[in-house]
Amino acid sequence: MASAQSLLLTHLCCQRIARVQRGANPPQCLLANGTTLVFPTFASTKLFFEWMIQYRLGRKRLRDTMLAASYFSAGVTRIVTLNPKDFDVFGCFEIIVPTPSSPPA
Numbered sequence: 001m002a003s004a005q006s007l008l009l010t011h012l013c014c015q016r017i018a019r020v021q022r023g024a025n026p027p028q029c030l031l032a033n034g035t036t037l038v039f040p041t042f043a044s045t046k047l048f049f050e051w052m053i054q055y056r057l058g059r060k061r062l063r064d065t066m067l068a069a070s071y072f073s074a075g076v077t078r079i080v081t082l083n084p085k086d087f088d089v090f091g092c093f094e095i096i097v098p099t100p101s102s103p104p105a
Contacts, residue, residue, distance in 0.1 A: 036074075040066060044073035055089050068093070 040048075048069040051057065057065055064086040071079065071093075078094040079087050087093050 038070050038074040038076070040070050041073055044069040047073060051090060057089075061086075 044066075048066050051065050051069060052061070068079075068087055068090050072090070076093070078096055080096045080098060081087060082097065084095040084097050087095055
């Protein structure tokens with residue numbers, strides 16, 4: 001699943017790739033098969049405010065908290081991230097941290 005915020009970041013990354021690889025098509029990067037868009041809802045916004053108060057999060061945690069609330073409200077249970085501490089506080093996700101793969105032999 002992808003949120004509007006994640007899609008914007010993905011789009012910016014795809015634009016950079018497209019500049020390097022002139023044959024790349026950014027919209028294909030955004031809407032691969034199996035992608036479900038997730039947008040904030042009334043329920044996720046309410047949860048966002050509850051989490052901000054409950055965990056005493058500051059302004060630097062607004063985006064991560066809205067993203068987590070939107071994902072949680074949409075039924076997401078696993079998150080792949082390079083910053084697990086951004087989502088650990090909520091205690092409702094299985095956090096997957098990618099590891100660099102070994103180069104092919």
